[in-house]
Amino acid sequence: MNDFKKNKFETRAIHCGQIPEDKTGAITTPLHMSTTYKVGFPGDESGYVYSRWSNPTRKALEEVLATLENGTDAFAYASGLASITAVMHLLEAGDHVVAVDDLYGGTHRLFE
Numbered sequence: 115m116n117d118f119k120k121n122k123f124e125t126r127a128i129h130c131g132q133i134p135e136d137k138t139g140a141i142t143t144p145l146h147m148s149t150t151y152k153v154g155f156p157g158d159e160s161g162y163v164y165s166r167w168s169n170p171t172r173k174a175l176e177e178v179l180a181t182l183e184n185g186t187d188a189f190a191y192a193s194g195l196a197s198i199t200a201v202m203h204l205l206e207a208g209d210h211v212v213a214v215d216d217l218y219g220g221t222h223r224l225f226e
Contacts, residue, residue, distance in 0.1 A: 131178035143174040195220045
């Protein structure tokens, strides 16, 4: 990722994450619609394997969000419930979650 952190927000919003693609010459980040990727052998996770785990489009989005928020990393998920589940896995026994009563039903069931 290019170091855009020294630039103003407006410049970062336009230029970060825009890495020209060698194979196609695309200047803006293309949408990679593949669900699975070619791997060298079963269990090979050296590159992209499955789009729900990671893909070039989501990687570009995560890099842009991290840059715009002045962070080191960002994570994008396929759904809100997937992101909540990921955060919940960071908690340990005895930790507390404070939430409102009118949560999305899936979130409420997860918390219960």
